[in-house]
Amino acid sequence: xxxxxxxxxxxxxxxxxxxxxxxxxxxxxxxxxxxxxxxxxxxxxxxxxxxxxxxxxxxxxxxxxxxxxxxxxxxxxxxxxxxxxxxxxxxxxxxxxxxxxxxxx
Numbered sequence: 028x029x030x031x032x033x034x035x036x037x038x039x040x041x042x043x044x045x046x047x048x049x050x051x052x053x054x055x056x057x058x059x060x061x062x063x064x065x066x067x068x069x070x071x072x073x074x075x076x077x078x079x080x081x082x083x084x085x086x087x088x089x090x091x092x093x094x095x096x097x098x099x100x101x102x103x104x105x106x107x108x109x110x111x112x113x114x115x116x117x118x119x120x121x122x123x124x125x126x127x128x129x130x131x132x
Contacts, residue, residue, distance in 0.1 A: 056127025059120055060084060067110065072131060078110065085131040093128050097121055 050058070060070040069076040069083035076083050087093065103115035116124065 052123045052126035053130050054127075056123035056125070059124050060127060063114065080108070081111075084128060087128060088132045093125055093132070096128070097125060100124065 057070065060068075064070055064084060065077070067076060067078035067081035069081075069085065072085055074083070082090075087096070100114065100116045100121045101118070103113050104111075
């Protein structure tokens with residue numbers, strides 16, 4: 028009986044472990060920012076941006092409501108300077124990035 032209970036407990040742990048290990052939207056958003064933004068922008072709460080003219084991502088909420096960036100990210104962000112690449116994100120990437128940006132407010 029103890030062996031059966033242990034077996035069932037182990038099976039239950041194996042079934043829920045992938046769900047517990049799955050990255051959150053905030054973690055996926057931070058990974059996206061690290062891969063696509065960190066070359067120029069500070070992506071955390073304290074660092075300076077590697078490119079001096081690039082605002083830290085933590086200050087975006089001071090300029091724009093984070094939710095308002097959803098449409099711009101879907102349509103493709105472009106800026107007036109050539110160093111900023113054009114980005115067009117998928118709905119999932121937008122959700123993840125905005126979730127991460129909200130953690131920086």
